[in-house]
Amino acid sequence: MKRSSFFTLLIMITAKTLLAQDGTWRIEQAxxxxxxxxxxxLTISRVGQSFGVNWATTAGNYSGLGLLADGKLFVGYGLNSGYGIVVYKTNTATQRIEGVWTASGLNGATGTETLTGRDGNYDLIGTNPDGRIYRGKLSLLKTGDTFQAQWQVANSVYSGVGFMSGDYLVIGYGLGQAFGTVEYVMTGNKARGRWAMGGGSQFGIENITR
Structure with a gap:
């Protein structure tokens, strides 16, 4: 499947700015x-076309993977080894929702996903990092500040939590409810963050500096 300009731009931005985000950050307010x-x-490090993020906090220790778009770092995190992040954006030319995703175990490689549908119910077609095509369905349920997501792909069901960030819909996914989604708005050596956890309807905040 040919990648759209959104997919290409997201990956180019991520690759160019990964090194600028590398290192240890201190949680300033959370x-x-x-x-x-x-x-x-937390530490941020380059992993292929993605970010690896590891937190050590008084609220727990977590690991995650992120993608960068328009100066925002979107991270899907989990307590367990299985987690990922999807960044969707509407293509105004085709009126389809296009996404880029990555998951643990892929060494930072990315796949793509296109949604068609409305009112929280979507058919999807995606491409794995190895080029294999998959199809399935995605349902979104609005819960306060967040969306609860559920994908059905072949015989597997995946759950996620997400929210809107400007033109982007970002969803972190993982196992059980032990996962979440973080948005950092990066500004030099500071970032303003908000996050949601699986099943949650409200945001937490996490501002970081270095």
Missing amino acids: QLPDGKSYNGS
Whole structure:
């Protein structure tokens, strides 16, 4: 499948700016959805076309993978080894929703996904990093500030949590409810962050610096 300009631009931006984000960051201000504060640090490192992110915080230790678009780092994280992130955007020319995704175990490689449908119910066609095509369905349920997502692909079901960020719909996915999605708005050596966890309807916040 030929990649659209959105897919190409996202991957080019990610590759060019990965090195600028590498290193250790300190959590400057952070709050759980219930209002409780936490602190800690995280490391960001290059993994193929993606970011590897590892947190060590007073709220727990997590690992994730991220993609960068328009100065925003979108990360899917999990407590377990299985997690990923999808970044969707509407192609105004075709009126289709196009996405780029990555997942743990792929060494930072990315796949693509195109959605057609409306009102939270979509048919999808995707391409794995190795070029294999897959088809399935995606359902989205609005829950407060977030969307709960469920993909059905072949005989497998995947769950995720996401939210809108400007023109982007970003969804992190993983096993059980032990996963979430983070958005960092990167500005030099600082970033303003918000996040949601699987099954959650409200945001936490996480602002970082270095």
